[in-house]
Amino acid sequence: MTKQLLIQGYEVVIGFETHAQLATQSKIFSRAPTAFGAAPNTQACAVDLALPGTLPVMNRAAVEHAIRFGLAVGARVAEHSVFARKNYFYPDLPKGYQISQFELPVVQGGAVSFFLGAPSTGSGQSEKRTVRLVRAHLEEDAGKSLHEAFDGMSGIDFNRAGTPLLEIVTEPDLRSSAEAVAYAKELHKIVTWIGICDGNMQEGSFRCDANVSVRKPGAPLGTRREIKNLNSFKFMQQAIDFEARWQIEQIEDGCAIEQATVLFDPESGETRAMRSKEDAADYRYFPDPDLPPLVIDREWVEQVRASMPELPRAMAERLVREHGLPEYDASTLTQSPTMAAYFETAAKASGQAKMASNWIMGEVSRRLNAEEKAFDAVPVSAEQLAQLLARIADGTLSNNAAKQVLEALWTAAQSDVDALIEAKGLKQMSDSGALEKIIDEVMAANAPLVEQLRAGKDKAFNALVGLVMKASRGKANPQQVNELLQQKLR
Numbered sequence: 001m002t003k004q005l006l007i008q009g010y011e012v013v014i015g016f017e018t019h020a021q022l023a024t025q026s027k028i029f030s031r032a033p034t035a036f037g038a039a040p041n042t043q044a045c046a047v048d049l050a051l052p053g054t055l056p057v058m059n060r061a062a063v064e065h066a067i068r069f070g071l072a073v074g075a076r077v078a079e080h081s082v083f084a085r086k087n088y089f090y091p092d093l094p095k096g097y098q099i100s101q102f103e104l105p106v107v108q109g110g111a112v113s114f115f116l117g118a119p120s121t122g123s124g125q126s127e128k129r130t131v132r133l134v135r136a137h138l139e140e141d142a143g144k145s146l147h148e149a150f151d152g153m154s155g156i157d158f159n160r161a162g163t164p165l166l167e168i169v170t171e172p173d174l175r176s177s178a179e180a181v182a183y184a185k186e187l188h189k190i191v192t193w194i195g196i197c198d199g200n201m202q203e204g205s206f207r208c209d210a211n212v213s214v215r216k217p218g219a220p221l222g223t224r225r226e227i228k229n230l231n232s233f234k235f236m237q238q239a240i241d242f243e244a245r246w247q248i249e250q251i252e253d254g255c256a257i258e259q260a261t262v263l264f265d266p267e268s269g270e271t272r273a274m275r276s277k278e279d280a281a282d283y284r285y286f287p288d289p290d291l292p293p294l295v296i297d298r299e300w301v302e303q304v305r306a307s308m309p310e311l312p313r314a315m316a317e318r319l320v321r322e323h324g325l326p327e328y329d330a331s332t333l334t335q336s337p338t339m340a341a342y343f344e345t346a347a348k349a350s351g352q353a354k355m356a357s358n359w360i361m362g363e364v365s366r367r368l369n370a371e372e373k374a375f376d377a378v379p380v381s382a383e384q385l386a387q388l389l390a391r392i393a394d395g396t397l398s399n400n401a402a403k404q405v406l407e408a409l410w411t412a413a414q415s416d417v418d419a420l421i422e423a424k425g426l427k428q429m430s431d432s433g434a435l436e437k438i439i440d441e442v443m444a445a446n447a448p449l450v451e452q453l454r455a456g457k458d459k460a461f462n463a464l465v466g467l468v469m470k471a472s473r474g475k476a477n478p479q480q481v482n483e484l485l486q487q488k489l490r
Contacts, residue, residue, distance in 0.1 A: 008248055008252070009216065009217075010214045010215065010216060010244075010248050010251075011175065011214065011215055011216070011217045012175055012176060012177075012212065012213075012214055012240075012244045013172045013174075013175065013212070013213045013214065013215060013221060013222070013224075014172065014174035014175070014176075014177075014179070014180050014210055014211065014212055014240060015169075015170050015171060015172035015173070015174070015210075015211040015224070016131075016168075016169070016170045016174070016180065016183065016184065016187075016208060016209070016210055016211070017167060017168070017169050017170075017208070017209040017211070017226075018167070018168045018184070018187060018206070018207070018208045018209070019141075019165045019166075019167050019206075019207045019208075019209075020069075020165065020166045020167075020168060020191045020196065020197040020205070020206055021034075021141070021163055021164070021165055021197055021198075021204065021205040021206070022061075022062050022065045022066075022164040022165065022166055022196055022197060023065070023195065023196055023197055023198055024059055024061045024062050024065070024164055025061070026059060027047075027048060027059065027140070027162035027163055027164060028056075028058070028059045028062050028099075028138065028139075028140050028162060028163070028164035028165075029047055029048075029056030029057060029058065029059065029099065029140060029162060029291075030045050030047035030048050030056070030057070030162055031045070032044060032045040032047070032048055032162060034163050034164075036200075036203050036205075038159055040146075040155070040157040040159060041156075041157055041158050041159060042159065043159040044094075044143070044158035044159055044161050044162070047162070048094070048158065048161045048162035049094045049095075049158060049161065050094060050095035055290050056099065056288075056290055056291055058291065058294065059164060062138060062164040063106070063138070063294065063296065064300075064304060065164075065166065065196035065197075066106045066107055066136065066138055066166055066196075067106075067296065067300070067301055067304045068194050068195075068196055068304055068308065069107060069136055069166060069168075069190075069191065069194065069196055070106070070107040070110065070136065071301070071304065071305055071308060072190055072193075072194050072308070072311055073107075073110035073111060073112055073133060073136075073190065074109075074110050074111060075107045075108060075109045075110030075133060075136070076107070076108045076109050076110075077106065077107060077296060077301050078104060078105065078106055078107070078108055078296065079295065079296055079297065079298070080104065080293055080294070080295055080296075081101060081104045081105055081106040081137075081293065081294045081296075082101065082102075082103065082104040082287050082293050082294070083099055083100070083101055083138075083287070083288045083291040083294065084099075084100055084101060084102040084103070084285045084286060084287055084288055085097040085098070085099060085100075085285065085286055085287075085288050086098045086099075086100045086102070086139075086283045086285055087283055087284045087285075088282075088283055090142060090145075091145055091154070091156060092142045092143035092144055092145045092156050092157075092158070092161070093142045093143070093161075094143060094158060094161055098139060098140060098142065099139060099140050099288055099291070100137060100138075100139035100140070100167075101137035101138055101139065102137075102285040103285075104293075105135040105136065105137035105138075106136070106137060106138055106294060106296070107133075107135060107136035107137070107166075108135055109132075109133060109134075109135075110132075110133040110136070111130050111131065111132050111133060112130070112131050112133065112170075112183060112186055112187055112190065113128060113129065113130045113131075113186070113313060114128075114129055114131075114182045114183060114185070114186035114331070115127065115128055115129070115182070115327060115328060115331045116128075116129050116178060116179055116182045126326075126327060126328045126331075128327075129179060129182065129183070130173075131170050131171070131173045131174060131183050132170065132171040132173055133168065133169065133170055133171070134169045134170065134171055135168075135169050136166050136167065136168045136169070137166070137167055137169075138164065138165070138166060138294075139165050139167055140161070140162045140163065140164065140165065141160050141161065141162065141163040141164075141165050142160065142161060143156055143157055143158040143159070143160055143161040144156070144157045144159075144160050160204075166191075166196070166197075168187065170183070172211065172213075172221065172224075177236070177237040177238075177240035177241045177244075178237070180210060180236060180237070180240055181233050181236055181237050184208050184233060184236060185233060188201075188206055189312055189334075189335055189336070190311075190312065191206070192336070193309070193311070193312050193336070193337060194308065194309065194311070201231040201232060202231065204229075204231060206231070207229050207230070207231055208229075208230045208231075208236060209226050209227065209228050209229065209230070210226070210227045210230060210236065210239065210240055210243075211224040211225070211226050211227075212224060212225055212226075212227060212240055212243045212244060212247070213225070213247070213257070214244055214247045214248055214251070222247070222257060223256070223257040223258065223259050224259060225243060225247070225257065225259065225260050225261070225262050225271075225273075226260070226261045226262065227239050227240070227243060227262050227263070227264055227271055228261055228262070228263055228274065229263070230264065232266075235264055235266050238264070238266070238269055239264035239271055242264075242269060242270055242271055243262070243271050246270075246271065258276070259276065260273045260274070260275065260276055261273070261274045261275050261276075262274060309337070312334040312335075312340075313334075315330075315334050315340055316330035316331050316333075316334045317330070319333060319334070319340075319343075319344075323347060323353035323354075323357075324353065324354070325353060325354065325357055329354075329357045329361065332361050333357060333360065333361070335375070336374075336375055336376075338374075338375050338376045339360070339375045341382075342360065342375070342378070342382045342385075343356055343357065343360055343382075345382035345383065345386070346359075346360070346382040346383075346385045346386045346389065347386075348386075349382070349383055349386030349387075350385075350386035350387075350389040350390045350393070351390070351393075352386075352389045352390070352392075352393050355389050355392065355393065356385070356386070356389055359385065359388075359389065360385075363403060363406060364378060364380070364385070364406075367410060379409075379410055379411075379412065380406065380409045380410055384409055384415065384417060385406075387417040387418070388402055388405055388406060388409070388417050391405075391417060391418075391421065395428060395477060396421065396427055396428055397421065397426060397427070397428055398428050398475075398477065398478065401421075401426040401428065401475075404424065404426060405417060405420050405421065405424070405426065408420050408424070425475075426475070427475070428475055428476070428477050435468075435472070435476055435477075435480060435481065435484055436484060438468055438471050438472055438476065439468055439481070439484055439485060439488065440488075441471065442464065442467045442468050442471055443464070443488065446464065446467060449463055449464055449467075450464070450489070453489060454489065461485065461489075464485060465478065465481055465482060465485065468481050468485070469481065
């Protein structure tokens with residue numbers, strides 16, 4: 001059962017609507033390009049603006065992307081779906097209505113599963129969550145209002161008008177901001193993995209709306225407020241936490257929650273109301289007379305299925321099965337196809353699957369995060385990492401020395417692991433005779449510590465190990481030092 005977040009005796013209930021911009025070369029109903037960053041109003045054609053005499057024509061690639069998503073989440077891909085006009089007026093909606101889907105969406109049902117609760121080290125227990133999807137439907141994007149570039153007026157850029165979107169809607173199954181972020185990250189992974197969306201949140205390719213309400217456990221659902229256009233996982237968590245606390249405070253003060261659309265201000269850390277929230281009836285949906293029903297035959301669905309890559313959840317299960325990895329590791333390593341392929345190459349070449357997992361999730365990811373780089377920018381090849389891991393496994397390198405080798409590989413100072421070990425004199429000392437001599441010298445020079453240890457003060461043992469490691473200039477094999485010290489102290 002989903003773990004509940006209780007604040008002052010209230011349960012937080014969250015549902016998500018996510019707009020994934022589909023990675024097509026042209027718009028959903030026209031041949032206008034979709035490239036980001038073009039000069040304002042240079043990529044909006046007459047069809048996008050719904051000028052008299054124009055007719056929309058369905059983009060086949062957008063439909064195929066929707067099919068791919070439906071297959072990826074185990075949903076039903078409808079053989080027959082209908083486009084509708086969603087009527088409302090915004091300055092950046094050129095037609096005064098949006099072409100979307102309402103009663104008969106192209107993707108129906110499905111689910112997204114993810115893991116929550118495991119620490120960043122990958123140790124400990126993680127908890128599996130599953131969020132049910134209501135639907136995913138095709139629609140067109142609106143333009144963009146520009147308020148900051150003009151003095152005393154606003155501008156409109158229609159380049160984005162008509163860009164294809166897949167709106168993915170969940171049931172209200174989430175119970176905390178942590179769950180919401182974990183779900184959003186998993187969904188982001190799915191749409192980028194199967195190649196239907198580039199996932200660029202800063203450019204608006206992946207935008208989330210969170211419907212947040214609170215209630216006493218077991219009570220009917222409360223009135224929701226929709227937080228619009230969350231384009232950062234960090235801000236998503238902050239916005240949901242603030243909104244939940246605000247609603248609880250309002251209820252405790254005797255105020256009723258009114259359904260509304262709100263925006264999150266990252267500077268103040270607060271949500272603020274933008275407009276009263278409309279319901280479906282307010283939009284006056286009706287079938288678009290210019291577009292015939294969308295018909296998808298089973299043969300097309302099977303063709304798309306045959307072209308699908310191994311999905312991240314299936315790959316994670318395989319990594320657990322074939323490499324004996326914990327579920328948390330497998331889930332983390334399948335954040336992207338690049339990361340998963342890197343792991344599999346390093347694990348196979350080194351024969352050290354768990355060690356490869358630890359280094360990729362740990363030191364490699366830490367360095368990439370510090371440099372704000374994606375995994376495909378890692379400067380150390382999987383084969384080089386495998387060579388490094390093999391030298392740790394055979395006792396040639398200590399973990400600390402291995403980090404020095406990785407640093408040199410990372411900065412391209414040297415490309416061969418063995419040559420680096422020799423050049424830097426990092427080979428671990430494993431000669432028992434040489435180690436015993438160092439240990440004897442350290443024990444003789446630190447007789448009080450030895451006496452403390454023999455008197456039962458265990459902390460003295462770690463101190464002695466540290467002194468031996470220092471005397472060996474970090475080259476001694478720590479495990480061997482421990483064993484030899486224990487023998488001498490019996």
